[in-house]
Amino acid sequence: MAQTKAEHIIELRGIKKIYQVGDQEVAALAGVDLNIDQGEFAALMGPSGSGKSTLMNILGCLDRPTVGSYKLDGDEVANLSDDDLALTRNRRIGFVFQNFNLLSRISAAENVALPLVYAGVSRREREEKSRKVLASVGLSDRADHQPNELSGGQRQRVAIARALVNDPHIIMADEPTGNLDTKSTKEIMEIFEGLHESGRTIILVTHEPEIAACASRQLLVRDGRITRDAGKGEKMDVV
Amino acid sequence: MGMFYESVSIALKALLSNKMRSILTMLGIIIGVGAVIAMVSVGMGVTQNVTNSIASLGSNMLIIRPGASMSGGLRGSAGSRTTLKYADAIAIKKKVKDIDYVSPTASSSYQVVYGNQNWNTEVQGVTPEFMAIRDLTVGAGSFITENELATRERVAVIGTTVSTNLFGEENPVGKVIRINNQPFRVIGVLESKGQSSVGQDQDDVVIIPLTTAMDRLLGINYVRMINVQVSSQDKMDAVQADIESLLRQRHHLIGKKENDFQVQNLTSLMTTLNETTTMLTLFLGSIAAISLLVGGIGIMNIMMVSVTERTREIGIRKALGATFKNIMTQFLIESVVIGVIGGLIGIAFGVGVAFAISKFGSFNTVITAAPILLSFTFSVGIGLFFGIYPARKAALLDPIEALRYE
Structure with a gap:
């Protein structure tokens, strides 16, 4: 796993995201301060429209804040260029989406290898690495199947393997169990807990309290601010 | 990469x-x-x-033809004048620079007879330079010589079409054919040139000395055409001008008098x-x-x-x-x-x-x-x-x- 150098792997100071709607300014994020440490498993909760997706996008370097400072492992990323953001997403962040977001025309192994393509890793090394990571999520026998030949739970495991393949600092999961049945949800959450135990930093967006309860830290977002910051096991009502 | x-x-x-x-x-x-x-x-x-x-007519070619005849205000067809002489061709060759070959011709259609075979063909009276200007090769025998031209000899060089039709498999060289009831000795057979690009059989021809054709066959004292091959393409216009002024002088055309001949430039036509x-x-x-x-x-x-x-x-x-x-x-x-x-x-x-x-x-x-x-x-x-x-x-x-x- 990548060695971190900063005290907090994520450090947000006064993050605001303001959208111009007509002649009105709407603040999706109204000033967020947040530290997340190496190895934390944080759940972001909040009703829809609370700003948790915007926060997630900024944390994931898919979007830039309007104002504020975002230090990822000590490096300021709030003002990076598009290309540098792409590089940051590629090397430091692994994404897991609610609807899996796998490319349908290529095999599971090729999907897992995608971030390595953009990291400039050779074909042979990609093949080797992607199969190894697929094995770690229990899918070695499914490596050559296309996504449409896999079950929802298996697809999400492929997506997790893809998030892990470039050995990122942080795993960002946006409602990863939203489209899954109870059994698959349990399997996926076990994988996340396993990753947490092995020391990975995980940020997980969910609106289900049972899922959030697996995390070591629960953050409630409301009206563009973090309104509660609680430890593991504390029951938190979203509404 | x-x-x-x-x-x-x-x-x-x-x-x-x-x-x-x-x-x-x-x-x-x-x-x-x-x-x-x-x-x-x-x-x-x-x-x-x-x-x-156009190239089959030869490169860098000027063609001189007599102009239309005039009698009492009636103009004849082009080439109907009789003012273009063999001597004009000789004068051009002698006096105009940058010329490779000058070839005056006079031709007409005749029935050609050998034994009990006959064939209607074009009989062309030419000078020895005709061979070079038309890029002809003689397959058997020889071409017309200066000597034969000077003595108005009755000799003929025939094309392969004529040879096949009159002689079949026989070797024509040395045989005597009759053109307009006059005996001509065959001295050579041309190598086949095939059809021209406009579909004309270039082997259907009998070639005899120009002087023989004019004096003994056609009974005329003029030529029908003079072909001139210029030594290089950039000299074409100068040579054309020289020929025109020489012929005007020789034909006594003074001042604004119209030319009684015309000079065609094949290269400019080609361009x-x-x-x-x-x-x-x-x-x-x-x-x-x-x-x-x-x-x-x-x-x-x-x-x-x-x-x-x-x-x-x-x-x-x-x-x-x-x-x-x-x-x-x-x-x-x-x-x-x-x-x-x-x-x-x-x-x-x-x-x-x-x-x-x-x-x-x-x-x-x-x-x-x-x-x-x-x-x-x-x-x-x-x-x-x-x-x-x-x-x-x-x-x-x-x-x-x-x-x-x-």
Whole structure:
């Protein structure tokens, strides 16, 4: 796993995201301060429209804040260029989406290898690495199947393997169990807990309290601010 | 380099996974490139036909004919005057510079008889220089000599068509034929030249000394035509002017008096005709090029659809770390590959059509490297040019928006 150098792997100071709607300014994020440490498993909760997706996008370097400072492992990323953001997403962040977001025309192994393509890793090394990571999520026998030949739970495991393949600092999961049945949800959450135990930093967006309860830290977002910051096991009502 | 290779591989996979659409998109380029090559080959075929038919008359040629006769205000047909003499030809040869050969001729149609065979053909009275100016070769025997010309000898050199019709398998050299009831000894047989480009049998001819033809056969004191071969093309105009002033002087034409002869310049005729056929080639080629352009717009159209359809894919790739350049290259290569493959198939198609035209049409086509290279380069360029806008559109997509796209 990548060695971190900063005290907090994520450090947000006064993050605001303001959208111009007509002649009105709407603040999706109204000033967020947040530290997340190496190895934390944080759940972001909040009703829809609370700003948790915007926060997630900024944390994931898919979007830039309007104002504020975002230090990822000590490096300021709030003002990076598009290309540098792409590089940051590629090397430091692994994404897991609610609807899996796998490319349908290529095999599971090729999907897992995608971030390595953009990291400039050779074909042979990609093949080797992607199969190894697929094995770690229990899918070695499914490596050559296309996504449409896999079950929802298996697809999400492929997506997790893809998030892990470039050995990122942080795993960002946006409602990863939203489209899954109870059994698959349990399997996926076990994988996340396993990753947490092995020391990975995980940020997980969910609106289900049972899922959030697996995390070591629960953050409630409301009206563009973090309104509660609680430890593991504390029951938190979203509404 | 590695990244470029990856982009090529991604682009090829995308094209292969949508075979029907890729082929239909290529079809526009295939037809465009094919049409350019086929049309230009037809145009160049026409040019070659024209050039050949003029070149068969000899290069750097000036043809002098007598003008139209005038009697009591009535003008006769061109060439009906009797003012052009054998002495004029000799004077031209002697006094005008930069001339290779001068060949005066007088000819008429006669029945030629050998034994119980007869044949109607053109009898041409010529000087020995005729052989060089017409690029003739004697297969058996010899050509007319200066000596025979001076003594008005009754000797004849015959073409292969005449030989076959009168003598069959027999060797004609040394035999005596009768032209207009006068005996002529055959001294040579010309090597076959085949048909001229306008379909005339060039072997259907009997050649005799000019003096014999004028004095003994036709009973005239003038020649029908003088062919002059100029030593180089850039001297043509000067030689033409010299000949005109010499003949005016010899024919006592003073002041504004009209020429009683005319000098034709085959090279300037060829230049004019070449200009015309080149225009024709360009015209045909540019019509075909328009279809190539339409094919290019087809590429752009499909690439736009493809970008919209793959918005989510682009979003995923961007989320996983693809840069503007990565996405741009991926889509540009797709459209360039369409141009390259379409161009290659189009070359095969166009060359095939050109061959078919020359084989099944009564028309020869000329295929050269230039239109092939040009239209191929053009098709690749079109792939690139019409790919830029869609590729840029793809590369500029906002990853968040793209991921949300259903």
